[in-house]
Amino acid sequence: MDIQISYVSINRRGQEQRDQRRIEGPLINVGRGSQCQLHLPDPRIALQHAHITVSESGAVMESDPGRMVINGRASDSTRLAVGDRIELGPYLLEVEAPPQGVALALVVSLVVPLSSFGGGRRFELRAPRLSKRRLSYVAFFGALLLCLLIPLSQDLLGYPAKPPVAVKGKGPPVDMQEHVVRNVSAKLLPTLNPGPVSRAHQNFGDDCRACHEQPFIQVQDRACIACHKSIKEHVPVADLTGLKGHAFRDTRCAECHRDHKGIQMAPRSQEQCADCHRDVTAVAAKAKSGKVTDFADGHPEFRLTLLDANKPDAAPNRVRMTTPPSKEMVERSNLKFDHKLHMDPAGVRDPNGRMDPAGMRDAQGRPTVLKCSTCHQIAEGGRLIAPISMEKNCQSCHSLAFEPKITSRQVVHGDEAQIATMLREFYARLVLGDVPPDVSPPLDLPRMRPGAELAFPERLQAMQIADQKANMVLRELFDTRKVCVTCHEVSKTTGSVGWRVAPVRIAKIWMPQALFSHAKHKSEDCTKCHDITKSTSSSTIAMPSVKVCQECHTGASFIVGKVTSDCGMCHKFHAGRDYWHAELQAQMLPGGKK
Numbered sequence: 001m002d003i004q005i006s007y008v009s010i011n012r013r014g015q016e017q018r019d020q021r022r023i024e025g026p027l028i029n030v031g032r033g034s035q036c037q038l039h040l041p042d043p044r045i046a047l048q049h050a051h052i053t054v055s056e057s058g059a060v061m062e063s064d065p066g067r068m069v070i071n072g073r074a075s076d077s078t079r080l081a082v083g084d085r086i087e088l089g090p091y092l093l094e095v096e097a098p099p100q101g102v103a104l105a106l107v108v109s110l111v112v113p114l115s116s117f118g119g120g121r122r123f124e125l126r127a128p129r130l131s132k133r134r135l136s137y138v139a140f141f142g143a144l145l146l147c148l149l150i151p152l153s154q155d156l157l158g159y160p161a162k163p164p165v166a167v168k169g170k171g172p173p174v175d176m177q178e179h180v181v182r183n184v185s186a187k188l189l190p191t192l193n194p195g196p197v198s199r200a201h202q203n204f205g206d207d208c209r210a211c212h213e214q215p216f217i218q219v220q221d222r223a224c225i226a227c228h229k230s231i232k233e234h235v236p237v238a239d240l241t242g243l244k245g246h247a248f249r250d251t252r253c254a255e256c257h258r259d260h261k262g263i264q265m266a267p268r269s270q271e272q273c274a275d276c277h278r279d280v281t282a283v284a285a286k287a288k289s290g291k292v293t294d295f296a297d298g299h300p301e302f303r304l305t306l307l308d309a310n311k312p313d314a315a316p317n318r319v320r321m322t323t324p325p326s327k328e329m330v331e332r333s334n335l336k337f338d339h340k341l342h343m344d345p346a347g348v349r350d351p352n353g354r355m356d357p358a359g360m361r362d363a364q365g366r367p368t369v370l371k372c373s374t375c376h377q378i379a380e381g382g383r384l385i386a387p388i389s390m391e392k393n394c395q396s397c398h399s400l401a402f403e404p405k406i407t408s409r410q411v412v413h414g415d416e417a418q419i420a421t422m423l424r425e426f427y428a429r430l431v432l433g434d435v436p437p438d439v440s441p442p443l444d445l446p447r448m449r450p451g452a453e454l455a456f457p458e459r460l461q462a463m464q465i466a467d468q469k470a471n472m473v474l475r476e477l478f479d480t481r482k483v484c485v486t487c488h489e490v491s492k493t494t495g496s497v498g499w500r501v502a503p504v505r506i507a508k509i510w511m512p513q514a515l516f517s518h519a520k521h522k523s524e525d526c527t528k529c530h531d532i533t534k535s536t537s538s539s540t541i542a543m544p545s546v547k548v549c550q551e552c553h554t555g556a557s558f559i560v561g562k563v564t565s566d567c568g569m570c571h572k573f574h575a576g577r578d579y580w581h582a583e584l585q586a587q588m589l590p591g592g593k594k
Contacts (some may be wrong), residue, residue, distance in 0.1 A: 001025040001054045001103040005038060006096075008109040025103065026238065027246065030063075030088070038106075042114060044089040050247060051079070052104070055238070059104045061086065062242065080104065083335070090114070093522070187318040198265035224253040232576025235284055245283040248276060260465040270294065270556040270566040288318070295565050296555030301546050305512055309334040309505035321545055330539045334489050334502040339540075342370050350397055372526035382519025387508060400483065402473050407439045412479065416497040419477070423470035429463045445469060474499065474541075510543050514570050 007019045022281040029036040031049035040049065050063035061068070069080045069087040076534045078084070084582040086093040090112035098105040186201050190402065197205040204210045225231065238247050256267045276283045290300035305316045309332055311439045319328045343349060347367030377391045379386040388394070390413040400410040409426070430441050431447045441447060446465055448458070477483045478499040489502035527533055529544040554562040 003104040193262040196526040294555035337538040339535040427466040
């Protein structure tokens, strides 16, 4: 968003003269420094005096305390409105009604000129005997001699006095000049190089210009982004507020990622994170991450990402864990599941076999004893748990057979329309005489003679019989035998099927902003972190609290018997705003009707 600046001055005739210009937003720096977009060239103005942030909701002006007077009152932050008068040292800024296409219009005038400052006193400056220019020359050549020529002299003068002697008939003759140049270059470059480049940069470490685009100029961000094009910003620029937030915005990549300091380039200093996160709202006013200094004693409770299966288009809800759990800490997945029943130490009924507590199957009639790993397997990569599926994990015990006496077939684990279509096709084949080899048709189901030519009324009657039989079996699955309602919320509808299964939506990752690996924790018992032994409802959230993690993990300081854990162990810096939401969507079980 642009703002319009009108500079007011008085010409030689005493007439007011305006000079207008437009400045691009959303951040406009105000001060004496040359980098400021709103330049106020007066020694009574600080280099970085204030800044203006322009957004769709309006413009906000901020400065350090004591630098700004708004409408006659000292202030360090204000939302600008038409008619406001801002005094910045000798300057007066007035807010005017902006023209079309401009978010803010300011009129800048110098109220107290420098010539009138000081009561008309005159000063006389005498030139020193040694001018500043001569002093600067002396300082320049002295620094050049002391810091560059003297350190290089040993290497530059240390090449061999005699070049290698070429043996007749073995190679071309040696060029003395070429030998000296190569030898000096080999000595010079290591002297100027402050140290070896990082491991990731070693493939182009000999090409200084790959990063250092201009001599004696610090490495700029564009040189880094030229290769790291997919890197994400830590915090969106629009979310940064206050002077500290804008200072963070202006931080170069190389200020944190310092090369020529060894093979490891990524910073691991927790204090760099704590500088902002000990008072995160001072950097980003809308931040909800909480104040953090160290995991051992300065970390807030975890936040969970919760979904609502009945609102598939709604954004995930971020809820901070509390003890006791708040009303918001409920999983609304529309799935029924009893962990206490399935984790019964006495075991559960298994129609396909028996498994003892040691995991061995036998035929002694003992119920199967389930463990967490029976259903929950670590997914590829080790970070997450693989999704639970009906076919792999549940159907061996929870059969979807619709007529066990006549066939071993089961209905599909899909939506209501798929189940109804399958049943109608199955019974239509039986009525028309097309009996599959593995099916024994029921005696009460009328059947046509195989190969008989049916008239249209007869075929229509056969299809009506098949539909009646399919509807009766549907009623048994959804209501009478309560097959589907064991795990799902089922309701009656007026549609063609007559039944509706509530869609299931289960989040597979609860803390998408955290880096956690189940593979590294597989030596621990699952119930140590996820206490589900007494849970009788799928709405129960059994995620570990900070105190549970602190039993094994400490902060950045070393403690015997615990894992030293700084911020970088569990959090990704360059994740970007949409990283956690994308991770959540990618790791979510498919929603839909079951």
